[in-house]
Amino acid sequence: MGLWLRLETAHPHGRLTKYNTVATSTLTLHREKRDDPLKFSFGATKVRGVNLGGWFVLEPWITPSLFDALNGAAVDEWTFCQTLGATEAYNQLSNHWNTWITQSDFTAIANAGFNFVRIPIGYWSVIPNAGDPYVQGAYDVLAQALNWAQGAGLMVMIDLHGGELLSVLTGPERSSDCV
Numbered sequence: 001m002g003l004w005l006r007l008e009t010a011h012p013h014g015r016l017t018k019y020n021t022v023a024t025s026t027l028t029l030h031r032e033k034r035d036d037p038l039k040f041s042f043g044a045t046k047v048r049g050v051n052l053g054g055w056f057v058l059e060p061w062i063t064p065s066l067f068d069a070l071n072g073a074a075v076d077e078w079t080f081c082q083t084l085g086a087t088e089a090y091n092q093l094s095n096h097w098n099t100w101i102t103q104s105d106f107t108a109i110a111n112a113g114f115n116f117v118r119i120p121i122g123y124w125s126v127i128p129n130a131g132d133p134y135v136q137g138a139y140d141v142l143a144q145a146l147n148w149a150q151g152a153g154l155m156v157m158i159d160l161h162g163g164e165l166l167s168v169l170t171g172p173e174r175s176s177d178c179v
Helices: 064-067 077-082 086-099 103-111 136-153 161-170 172-177
Strands: 002-009 025-032 049-050 117-123 155-161
Touching: 077 086, 086 136, 103 136, 117 136, 136 155
Parallel strands: 049 117, 117 155
Antiparallel strands: 002 025
16 A cells, blocks of 8 residues: 655646646655554654754754854755755755755664654655746655654654645645644
């Protein structure tokens, strides 16, 4: 059994929408669903968790070292990628994604007695919009992180950031409530 996400784009500016009946393009993602033993029994098991912020959603207050060299030209991941350009942004972010949190961190988290991690990731890492400056690669590292968490016996909450994809899933009137 698989987990499927299908979203259609039909907005003239390439924005995601579920309200148009004719799509100009369709993107289907398929990721295998994890085994039942990994389901967390909320209510029966106490959640003891940590947040792995700053890994897949850049914020200058969490990862100032990525922003310092840009002398204020970037204030978030959008402007970081826009300022550096696709190639350099990818080089820096790929290094960050592969070194900020590693398999040993998941082991250390479990060894410290935690059973849960929250991993924020931007909608742009899951389904990019044409014309946006974001670079891809975080979603693949997230898949690796899920394997590390499973190996360490940790449950994971994937926290999807950003209002645009959320407006597709929850309706535009609710997306600002979710950001």
